[in-house]
Amino acid sequence: MSRSRSNSLDAKRRRTWFLFLLPALIVYTFFMAFPLVNSMRLSLYTGKGLTPDHFVGFENYKELFTNPLWKDRFFNATKNTFIFFAVHMLVQNTLGLLFATLLSIPFRGRNIYRTIIFIPATLSVVVTGFLWQIILNPRWGAVNKLLKMAHLGQFARPWLGDPQWVLIVIALVSSWQWVGLPTMMFLAGLLSIPDELLEAARIDGASAWQTFWKVKIPLLKPVIGIVSVLTFVGNFNAFDVIFAMAGTRGEPGYAADLLGTYFYRTGLAGEMPAARPNMGVGAAVATVTFLILMAGVSIWLFSSRHSSYEL
16 A cells, blocks of 8 residues: 555656646757757758758758868868867866955945855857957957057057957856856855865864865765856857857957857858858768767766766
8 A cells, every 4th residue: 555655656746847848848859959959951962042942951961061162261271179178177176266265255335246146147249349349459458458558569450450469368268257257157166065064174273275176076076067168058059159259250250260150151151152042061060069969968978977986
């Protein structure tokens, strides 16, 4: 009797969980899964407009990887996207961990600094891009003015017009805007560490630096992994900040072109010299981007599961 009652309660719980999950599943299916599958389907077709209807199999992928019309820009955008991601990992997430560590220490006015760090993340990317275009203006921008005032005028340059610097500069601007998100996530992880562990480390004679590396960092590994994955996915879908600061071609000379802007030109706006959009090749670009993301996330999931088994 008790076993049957327990089974009925479990079944009721499962139905309740399913009802709570159902709205999210519906939204995910219609706005994530269906567009993804449809994009993969379109990558096997060619034709005019946004709905190519002539089946060509993997010909679009062959064109993407072998035809110089598409290949050169695609590999350039892929390389730039990896660089864009690396800058965010090194600058944004490192600063986020540093800020979170400082904010986890009780001091007067701590909440004010939390707000200041997070405020840029609430701004529109278009507003942020326009603001930094003014600050980085080579003639009357604040950056070059400050360099000249500090007698460092030899370092002044047209930051958004220099092919060697434009991608790094835009990545730094993006890191400045979004550093508040990893800061808050790292801070939540640090505040969840039991005080007993930190006190035990102090009693054992560990310095603050040793406590950070030997106690806090190992306990933060799940948060670090999640932040890394979110950064990876966000950067490989980046479009708006490049569009706002360097246009759809990542000027100058495609130096700041990412996979997001390349897909936009290929599938929607028309990539020169092809002139007209090719949704089939654009869908192939989107599918390859998804495969890169899936591979990266899968590697993280496998490594995190393997490390948890070792523990």
